[in-house]
Amino acid sequence: MGKKAQKIVATIMGCGSSGGVPRVGNLWGACDPNEPKNRRRRCSLLLTGTREDSEGQTVVVIDTGCDLREQLLDADVRHIEGVFYTHEHADHTHGIDDLRALALSNKKRIDVYFGARAGVQISEKFSYCFSSPKNSEYPPILRSHRIFPGEPVEIEGEGGTITLLPILQQHGSITTLGFRIGDFMYSCDVSGFDAIAQDAMGGLNTWVVDALRPTAHPSHLSLPESLDWIERMAPTRAVLINLHNDMDYHTISAQTPDNVVLAYDGMELDVTGV
Template identity: 30%
Template sequence: MTITFLGTGTSQGVPVIACECEVCTSTDTRDKHLRSSVLVEAEGKVIVIDSGPDFRYQMLRAGVKHLDAVVFTHEHKDHTAGLDDIRAFNFVQQEPMDVYATERVQQSLKQEFAYIFAAFKYPGIPQLNLHTINNNEPFNVGALQFTPIEVMHYRLPVLGFRIGDFTYITDAKTIAPEEVEKIKGTKILVINALQKQPHISHFTFDEAIAFAQQIGAEKTYFTHISHRLGKYEDVSKELPEGIELAYDGLKIEVAPPQPSPGERV
């Protein structure tokens, strides 16, 4: 299973418009963060988790020629705004795109992209097959199983996902004990680490480190990074062993999920 970080930034991205801080003016490409999203390639499927406002450019930059599904964590614009651009895949693949989201997120998509769901289908609009995620039930995209993990983004429930030994979580501030149990044993953990200062709806740098150490994955990557966290080169020196900052374009290999005993493969 190959994971590609398409974007590792927070809602404003980095650099931030009109900002002249040392991070936003850095020449290190690892300090340039598009909005958070990952590409998952496994079991013959190519899947994107979240399609934010940078989705089009992320697909072009990563050279994605085929996409099987989009899986949404929640409805905020930095995670959904690029949905219209799936129409390019509709045209090339000549089929609707499978989209996985909770009922609440689906309602938000229907409001934000009303033209997609209108009774009159304007020529060329995106074509979707909606699939409903139930928070407590694993679901499959082809043979690839996703286990939803509910976290709280202030008062908004957001889903992370565990796929075999890989767990991906953005926009978390608190995680209930029963949800933490779903994460334990994962070998690769991705978690948000917004900034060093206190924040109402995101893990801070220290909170993310503490959570990573609680889980004890072999490797943890921080994502959903703001310009207030600091420069990649400086922050990396502050991280404990086994924890790294993710950056746009980073690829990691994870052992593919193993079928349960007796499961058909």
């Protein structure tokens, strides 16, 4: 018997910057409030694997931001095989407790994966998720795993195997992890890539990449910087995320090359090369 065909779909569950769009106070900035694609939740990615010989799915989530509950409800997520973290900042982690409902309904801990620094900080800040506090009747809901740049991680499930390659990225004064899945790569919260990262990023079909705002920022790629990196790395197409409220969907779309588009919440992308 030959290998059964697998399909992996990446869903942009959120593409907004740390405060979302609009920001609290109904601050839309340059974004047209009448354009639904300008309403943005915090960044999170859903990977769903399916096989032709199975009705089940393999589900992976990257980052559990503040909007996770609504994101999981909108995507009708019923179980998760693995959660991966790009880094420990609040807008990427503070929805972690919303994993509790899935852990309890499926009667098993959810496996979470992070680098060294993020692992320490997330495990300390949300320690009750990993072990029961003294005198608590609530069970732990998560199981932690350390991952390393350049070492692939395989997640098994009824929808087949999803393999993620962590790639180290610069994020101002700290580092984050990007993730490559086949010919697809997710690069959130990034300001640059060293030679090792660039070597691992060759031949991309789809690159989902940070483009915070039109002007420079110390820890994020600006729109001009992101476009420069896209030209340099030459993916077939690129999708811009982590969009601040000065990145109006139609205004910025008119300024990008044909192979570069702005993300919007709920956008689905096929993952190739798996």
